[in-house]
Amino acid sequence: MKLLVCISKTPETTAKIAFSDDKTAFIKDGVQFIMNPYDEWYALVRALELKEANGGTVTVLNVGPSSNDIIIRKGLALGADDAVRIDTDPQSAYYTAAQIAEYAKENGYDIILFGKETIDYNGSEVGAMVAEMLNLPFASYVSKLEMTDDKAIVSRDIEGGVEVSEITGAFVLSAAKGLAEQRIANMKGIMMSKRKPLKVVPPSDVENPVSVTGYSLPQGKLGVKMLDPENMDELVRLLHEEAKVI
Amino acid sequence: MAVLVYAETQGNKVKKAALECVFYGKKVADAEGAECIALVLGSANGVEELGNYGADRVIQISDASLDQFDSMVHTSVIGQVVDATSAQTVILAHSSTGKSLLGRLSAKLSAGSVSGVIDVPSYENGFTVKKSVFSGKAIAEFKVKTDKRVLTLSGNSFKPEEIGTRVDVEHMDVTIPTSSVKVIEVKREEGTVPLPEAELVVSAGRGMKGPENWGIIEELANELGATTACSRPVADIGWRPHHEHVGQTGVAIKPNLYIAAGISGAIQHLAGVNNSKVIVVINKDSEAPFFKAADYGVLGDLFEVVPKLTEAVKKFKAGL
Secondary structure (H helix, E strand, C coil), X not given: CEEEEECCEEECCCCCCCXXXXXXXXXXXCCCEEECHHHHHHHHHHHHHHHHHXXXXXXXXXXXXXXXXXXXXXXXXXXXXXXEEECCCCCCHHHHHHHHHHHHHCCCCCEEXXXXXXXXXXXXXXXXXXXXXXXXXXXXXXXXXXXXXXXXXXXXXXXXXXXXXXXXXXXXXXXXXXXXXXXXXXXXXHHHHXXXXXXXXXXXXXXXXXXXXXXXXXXXXXXXXXXXXXXXXXXXXXXXXXXXXX | CEEEEECCEECCEECHHHHHHHHHHHHHHHXXXXXXXXXXXXXXXXXXXXXXXXXXXXXXXXXXXXXXXXXXXXXXXXXXXXXXXXXXXXXXXXXXXXXXXXXXXHHHHCCEEEXXXXXXXXXXXXXXXXXXXXXXXXXXXXEXXXXXXXXXXXXXXXXXXXXXXXXXXXXXCCCCCCCCEEEEEEEECCCCCCHHHCCEEEEECHHHCCHHHCHHHHHHXXXXXXXXXXXXXXXXXXXXXXXXXXCCCCECCCCCEEEEECCCXXXXXXXXXXXXXXXXXXXXXXXCHHHHHCCEEEECXXXXXXXXXXXXXXXXXXXX
């Protein structure tokens, strides 16, 4: 099986989010960047498990500048066979998806895996776009994936439950919690990752349909109002009269 | 010109998220001097009520094969309706279905897309909309430069109001492609409002000490008409079902009221709930970081506080 795992780079979960004075740029100084957790913990690890069980290859792909090589090497250290970096900034979901689709269509993958969303822009768009661009089925929010001889059985997280379906042929999926368990790269993997191939590909010419024009911070809480634990009638009164939520 | 709203259905009925989208779609349509068209795929009943919430027209393609969701098939059909109606803006719910369609439609229509929009568009500097980013820690304004655009609307951003009247449901002839996806089973808890749609949520964490103690949380939720949720550790050790987990790796929610009992409020948990309108935190640890993100706090033992709160809600409801 030929598997492609698309990974992206995001600020780590606890990073301080701050913007330039004119509120048009995210300040990256001092922010630690990581491989997007959904891509790493679930999509990549499940791809590696499938390869271990059925044979095949796992390629990691990133759209980004050379400073992203560190997270790509991490993917290789975890067990991917080779890597591709499309050498351009991921300017928008559409732009990024078009780059990935252009590369993937030449290479005929059985499954293309994404994390369900990145933890920075929370867009959840790129996987679906790639699926449409390649005219493939798309299974989103997949928390379980089993392969039979000719079919994939996927469980998708839907509102308040799970939907189980069968997919025939190549497809694209986005990975949710439950699909696999996070792995830690071992020393051997890290040493081997340095010798594994990382191919750098020039970007395709794609028009960017959206751009971010500015950022703001959400209205902060005014501060917590502490209530007497003996007097829950007062809390209910406040929720009704002041907050107007019940 | 038209604003096309994909009105999601479940179990033969229009979902609440669909009403929100239609209501929002009407606002967008008014701003654009366009008509608001609601589109229903599959055999749901009562879809004419979408007119009450702002749809000028309702189109239903009631082919039974559309009752099962395949993003590829649904995208093809929606694309045909976009062409037939000359729709410029397509609006979907920010749900597992809507999000699966958003990217596909963007690619199909070569349209700019924004997911999880929280406000009406501005037209001052081109078409711009706001969405929450960095897991709720910031808001970004996106500009869409293409003529066509596709948006998902973040749940609970608008309260749908009855602003229109029932309209006759139209049919439209489309070509439905064959699907390579076969839905075998849908396992869903019936009778409760799913978390992403819930306006009131009662959530609990490790402070509960064990799954057998959840009765007091369920009682409070029942009294309020709320949906129950939980923190990650509790779902991981199997005290509560996986779909109840709210937070960074679980479900992100935006209810009007989020009551958290025995949850310390780690940043990963806050990432999933910090867009809640009002947060009540019940915890016996005054150092719990959640208090800093709360509107109302109760410092005390949840096993005493929660039943008292349930009693107070009962009393309140009886007096209404």
